[in-house]
Amino acid sequence: MLKPFARTLACALALTATGLAYADNPITIKFAHVVAEHTPKGQGAEMFKKLAEERLPGKVKVEVYPNSSLFGDGKEMEALLLGDVQLLAPSLAKFEPYSKPLQIFDLPFLFDDMAAVDRFQNGEAGKGLLKSMEDKNITGLAYWHNGLKVLSANKALREPKDARGLKFRVQASNVLEEQFKAVRANPRKMSFAEVYQGLQTGVVNGTENTWSNYYSQKVHEVQPFFTESNHGLIDYMVITNTKFWNGLPADVRTELEKIMAEVSVEVNKKADALNVEARDAIAKAGTSEIIQLTPEQRGEWREAMRPVWEKFQGEIGADLIKAAEASNQAQ
Numbered sequence: 001m002l003k004p005f006a007r008t009l010a011c012a013l014a015l016t017a018t019g020l021a022y023a024d025n026p027i028t029i030k031f032a033h034v035v036a037e038h039t040p041k042g043q044g045a046e047m048f049k050k051l052a053e054e055r056l057p058g059k060v061k062v063e064v065y066p067n068s069s070l071f072g073d074g075k076e077m078e079a080l081l082l083g084d085v086q087l088l089a090p091s092l093a094k095f096e097p098y099s100k101p102l103q104i105f106d107l108p109f110l111f112d113d114m115a116a117v118d119r120f121q122n123g124e125a126g127k128g129l130l131k132s133m134e135d136k137n138i139t140g141l142a143y144w145h146n147g148l149k150v151l152s153a154n155k156a157l158r159e160p161k162d163a164r165g166l167k168f169r170v171q172a173s174n175v176l177e178e179q180f181k182a183v184r185a186n187p188r189k190m191s192f193a194e195v196y197q198g199l200q201t202g203v204v205n206g207t208e209n210t211w212s213n214y215y216s217q218k219v220h221e222v223q224p225f226f227t228e229s230n231h232g233l234i235d236y237m238v239i240t241n242t243k244f245w246n247g248l249p250a251d252v253r254t255e256l257e258k259i260m261a262e263v264s265v266e267v268n269k270k271a272d273a274l275n276v277e278a279r280d281a282i283a284k285a286g287t288s289e290i291i292q293l294t295p296e297q298r299g300e301w302r303e304a305m306r307p308v309w310e311k312f313q314g315e316i317g318a319d320l321i322k323a324a325e326a327s328n329q330a331q
């Protein structure tokens, strides 16, 4: 048992040691993602870095790797589990191997608008999903918005039958595969970094994404038609390695969680403006026609894709789907 003085001394030494350890060797947090910097996620990662280094000077260093420059799709989760990267923000479509319920976010025509997405993510069910992978050593820290998906193709898509036989790039999601099969198109899973070339060379004829992802990848150069279908969602979960996060000094972790919460509010506020800006830029480029669907046409897509829900209800859970549908009603 240490005497009070000795205990104080030991404490002081420990604190000094921690301080020295920080000064010499700040905790490095690598944040990797697959998109460009001028996108909601790209901006969010930069904002997180700035605030973390400002508020935890000498204690934390954040390195951001955009554009799949450190790890791309397919490798990034494994890298997180191995401790080669500490933060990722994969699209919600990419979690199927880790959490079946998270497939909910890919169901076509589930959310009427981003306000409904907000209500669901901020509600009990949405918050619960952040913790749905902890048994696999993955903790969800926040949801970040990108926005609703737009279709693109080498031909005009107005009705579901226009997509028949076309090859569509999809993210690594079984739900999205089924969504395109439902309109008798041929889905092909492909990493984000391969999209431009895939479209350019005709490996695929079309895809689905948000305006900010299209513009920042120059997809309009190789896709003459966009259809503003808003048929699904591209959003993100910012994730970390559970053991790494829980092992951070408590003061650092608490501050980083505060910063993450602030950044999430900002990203989610700004995502829509970034997509509007990207849409305008594509319209101005004059490369592509932007097609608006009539309510009847949109209804046809909805009806054609809707059977996908039943296929995945067992894996996702009927109650979770009900909770998500309920979020379309403003409380």
Ligand code: LMR
Pocket (backbone or CB within 6 Å): 034, 035, 041, 089, 090, 091, 146, 171, 191, 192, 209, 213, 234
């Ligand atoms: C995609 O792979 O299409 C996108 O989800 C990429 C991203 O992270 O926005």
